[in-house]
Amino acid sequence: xxxxxxxxxxxxxxxxxxxxxxxxxxxxxxxxxxxxxxxxxxxxxxxxxxxxxxxxxxxxxxxxxxxxxxxxxxxxxxxxxxxxxxxxxxxxxxxxxxxxxxxxxxxxxxxxxxxxxxxxxxxxxxxxxxxxxxxxxxxxxxxxxxxxxxxxxxxxxxxxxxxxxxxxxxxxxxxxxxxxxxxxxxxxxxxxxxxxxxxxxxxxxxxxxxxxxxxxxxxxxxxxxxxxxxxxxxxxxxxxxxxxxxxxxxxxxxxxxxxxxxxxxxxxxxxxxxxxxxxxxxxxxxxxxxxxxxxxxxxxxxxxxxxxxxxxxxxxxxxxxxxxxxxxxxxxxxxxxxxxxxxxxxxxxxxxxxxxxxxxxxxxxxxxxxxxxxxxxxxxxxxxxxxxxxxxxxxxxxxxxxxxxxxxxxxxxxxxxxxxxxxxxxxxxxxxxxxxxxxxxxxxxxxxxxxxxxxxxxxxxxxxxxxxxxxxxxxxxx
Amino acid sequence: xxxxxxxxxxxxxxxxxxxxxxxxxxxxxxxxxxxxxxxxxxxxxxxxxxxxxxxxxxxxxxxxxxxxxxxxxxxxxxxxxxxxxxxxxxxxxxxxxxxxxxxxxxxxxxxxxxxxxxxxxxxxxxxxxxxxxxxxxxxxxxxxxxxxxxxxxxxxxxxxxxxxxxxxxxxxxxxxxxxxxxxxxxxxxxxxxxxxxxxxxxxxxxxxxxxxxxxxxxxxxxxxxxxxxxxxxxxxxxxxxxxxxxxxxxxxxxxxxxxxxxxxxxxxxxxxxxxxxxxxxxxxxxxxxxxxxxxxxxxxxxxxxxxxxxxxxxxxxxxxxxxxxxxxxxxxxxxxxxxxxxxxxxxxxxxxxxxxxxxxxxxxxxxxxxxxxxxxxxxxxxxxxxxxxxxxxxxxxxxxxxxxxxxxxxxxxxxxxxxxxxxxxxxxxxxxxxxxxxxxxxxxxxxxxxxxxxxxxxxxxxxxxxxxxxxxxxxxxx
Numbered sequence: 001x002x003x004x005x006x007x008x009x010x011x012x013x014x015x016x017x018x019x020x021x022x023x024x025x026x027x028x029x030x031x032x033x034x035x036x037x038x039x040x041x042x043x044x045x046x047x048x049x050x051x052x053x054x055x056x057x058x059x060x061x062x063x064x065x066x067x068x069x070x071x072x073x074x075x076x077x078x079x080x081x082x083x084x085x086x087x088x089x090x091x092x093x094x095x096x097x098x099x100x101x102x103x104x105x106x107x108x109x110x111x112x113x114x115x116x117x118x119x120x121x122x123x124x125x126x127x128x129x130x131x132x133x134x135x136x137x138x139x140x141x142x143x144x145x146x147x148x149x150x151x152x153x154x155x156x157x158x159x160x161x162x163x164x165x166x167x168x169x170x171x172x173x174x175x176x177x178x179x180x181x182x183x184x185x186x187x188x189x190x191x192x193x194x195x196x197x198x199x200x201x202x203x204x205x206x207x208x209x210x211x212x213x214x215x216x217x218x219x220x221x222x223x224x225x226x227x228x229x230x231x232x233x234x235x236x237x238x239x240x241x242x243x244x245x246x247x248x249x250x251x252x253x254x255x256x257x258x259x260x261x262x263x264x265x266x267x268x269x270x271x272x273x274x275x276x277x278x279x280x281x282x283x284x285x286x287x288x289x290x291x292x293x294x295x296x297x298x299x300x301x302x303x304x305x306x307x308x309x310x311x312x313x314x315x316x317x318x319x320x321x322x323x324x325x326x327x328x329x330x331x332x333x334x335x336x337x338x339x340x341x342x343x344x345x346x347x348x349x350x351x352x353x354x355x356x357x358x359x360x361x362x363x364x365x366x367x368x369x370x371x372x373x374x375x376x377x378x379x380x381x382x383x384x385x386x387x388x389x390x391x392x393x394x395x396x397x398x399x400x401x402x403x404x405x406x407x408x409x410x411x412x413x414x415x416x417x418x419x420x421x422x423x424x425x426x427x428x429x430x431x432x433x434x435x436x437x438x439x440x441x442x443x444x445x446x447x448x449x450x451x452x453x454x455x456x457x458x459x460x461x462x463x464x465x466x467x468x469x470x471x472x473x474x475x476x477x478x
Numbered sequence: 479x480x481x482x483x484x485x486x487x488x489x490x491x492x493x494x495x496x497x498x499x500x501x502x503x504x505x506x507x508x509x510x511x512x513x514x515x516x517x518x519x520x521x522x523x524x525x526x527x528x529x530x531x532x533x534x535x536x537x538x539x540x541x542x543x544x545x546x547x548x549x550x551x552x553x554x555x556x557x558x559x560x561x562x563x564x565x566x567x568x569x570x571x572x573x574x575x576x577x578x579x580x581x582x583x584x585x586x587x588x589x590x591x592x593x594x595x596x597x598x599x600x601x602x603x604x605x606x607x608x609x610x611x612x613x614x615x616x617x618x619x620x621x622x623x624x625x626x627x628x629x630x631x632x633x634x635x636x637x638x639x640x641x642x643x644x645x646x647x648x649x650x651x652x653x654x655x656x657x658x659x660x661x662x663x664x665x666x667x668x669x670x671x672x673x674x675x676x677x678x679x680x681x682x683x684x685x686x687x688x689x690x691x692x693x694x695x696x697x698x699x700x701x702x703x704x705x706x707x708x709x710x711x712x713x714x715x716x717x718x719x720x721x722x723x724x725x726x727x728x729x730x731x732x733x734x735x736x737x738x739x740x741x742x743x744x745x746x747x748x749x750x751x752x753x754x755x756x757x758x759x760x761x762x763x764x765x766x767x768x769x770x771x772x773x774x775x776x777x778x779x780x781x782x783x784x785x786x787x788x789x790x791x792x793x794x795x796x797x798x799x800x801x802x803x804x805x806x807x808x809x810x811x812x813x814x815x816x817x818x819x820x821x822x823x824x825x826x827x828x829x830x831x832x833x834x835x836x837x838x839x840x841x842x843x844x845x846x847x848x849x850x851x852x853x854x855x856x857x858x859x860x861x862x863x864x865x866x867x868x869x870x871x872x873x874x875x876x877x878x879x880x881x882x883x884x885x886x887x888x889x890x891x892x893x894x895x896x897x898x899x900x901x902x903x904x905x906x907x908x909x910x911x912x913x914x915x916x917x918x919x920x921x922x923x924x925x926x927x928x929x930x931x932x933x934x935x936x937x938x939x940x941x942x943x944x945x946x947x948x949x950x951x952x953x954x955x956x
Contacts, residue, residue: 029544036591042540093570
């Protein structure tokens, strides 16, 4: 707690790694590459889960629980799928004291199990659509660990749906991308760009992968959620067929979509500053921290009485409040500690505030005097929620301005090479998979997406010189 | 759906196995012993989670996320722990295309990982208590699978806490047993008996195991939740020490407590009848199902209008409502289908009900005409929640009467042998572990617990003839 952070501008990577530990979000597990999400980090994840789960249910999905173990042969049924995931698999070979006849894969994702189940559950067009979501963890063996961004096991949700027609699957794929976009923008204050992945960046087994891309505080991109149209690839691999209204057997069309604890990394790197985290109020574990200030015993009782009264009013108004009444720490230490943890609003209250019936509010997103104001204790039940809304909106505006200030339109490869080192480059693109690889080798930047929002018309590809019908966004990425 | 169930009284075991599948609660996964919890079953689990999570947070606990992989050597540090869990372990030996230096255990429970983490996190008495809970799944290799009761992987919560004194750990162990008891009685309408396990039935590594025991509809017992006082066993195995206020190093005292998807089995087997499930209203995924009845097109619009209006009123009143508007099924089929799934209250509405401004209510817990009443549509927003409360209370009363009617006090082994085949036997007990094993061999009944509620005084043990200070409950168990 209250450890000295390296400045974000000096060493972004070191700042991130120190902050995740210092702010008590997460810790390393003893098995290589594993992560412990500590209570403060998990509370953030619970709020993310709640905001997403509401949206999933509002669009007709129900949650389910699928096993973590997949027979190895299942992975092999979809050729691209096994090719994509093979290098990262963890295998259970022994159980109950015996060697297993066939190794079990610890799920890296559940399309194969879902395919197997859907083939049993779907008989008729009346059984469709199936709209499922799973909250679980998956395992993909990682050698270079970075908490929340790359760990051997990570937490996520994976949606899985089956439909009678391509059009319905296409609608679902886009609808869930809209859900992710709405969540990122309006809950996390992260102005993501919804787009489509190039062929080379698609999910292993998908016909189309849509994504949301976010810009981090160092100008790099972070893929923050994906939605896949799986076509009939898994339907054919797992023989998921239904009898249509004309009594003809048809293969279903499936989708899958996921968002993970990686998103916590996006929140940290989008909003954080030299003093630590800045939590968007709508997702913050604690929206308000109250710090009572007193020296003498008679001051203490008056201050704590006011704190308790205001705490009750705020809780009643639906505000998540933490009272820091630790009696072995100075107020200054507590300010630093809660700034590090990114609580959006601090309330300081001392004997003079009690006497004057006021309380000092300090905004986390505006450091120093500019973010402080003394307000009457009378209407905090209205004033604090309103101020939290303002903070939320200001954080989104600030992140949007930063993203726009660091997004460049390039027409030549020379411009591209220079600008892509400090942000997103948007440019006409007609290259293929090999071209993308060459760009990556020469600039370290990758094709992030074709944004759904396109200018229309045509342009000249900065790399191949060919006529292009779509612009792409490139960036160095996490 | 609507498959023919064998009567519960004819073959309880077959009734259970068929019902779990027919009611769409769960299915078998492809890997041996694994379970898919289907959306209807998962919605029940989510309501269980919500009811418990509120209670955990109200008693000061926070959730966290711990890895599923444990280095094999960790298990070996606590001697009784490894002895207890070794036969059931699943081992990851290969990952990322290579053989691992040390196998990883897929967690059977997380005391060892928690011990390792606490040893890093705890320095001073000011860091205590630590009050954590994890929602996850664990793996214990099972050869005889029974959905919800015995599967290789199951879902649960595991609480883990560390305290400065034995007294605090004891308080916590008892407090969480109280939480489980309150949950079982007041949310699930299951009149559990809180008690203490005998030495032979303790958790591997615990000084004391408390439990709640429930009686199923066939008179057998189901252990439905456990709370362990781990003493300093794990604190010493993992060197969890703190500096006390006098600057002396002390080992902490730890507890753990868990309740799993096994509890869904308890709900099924406590309340179900020949027609299927009966869900307690407070946990039911759907508390009310509305079945519109019509033949002609003009009837349909009037009926559906009334259904939608009442649905909106009930949702506004906080009732979980399902409207069954499938147009290819008869009302009679739907009645059977929702009876199978145990929805506590059915609302039937046809053209004549619309004309008379009434609606027919049918209670799931009282079959046939006795459970039906026609009521005015006017005040269903008050009437339905009140009726759900009555159903909840009646279900608890019925289960309590059944339990009491099947609980016997035995003073001789002959009485014991006869009565223990059809219910619980409560008797003075002074036997040891070997005596318990002999009773089990001869009667198939096991020592379930020493109930916390004791008559006081002394009695004569029915088996050893020794003087006993406590009564125990024995039963055949799941």
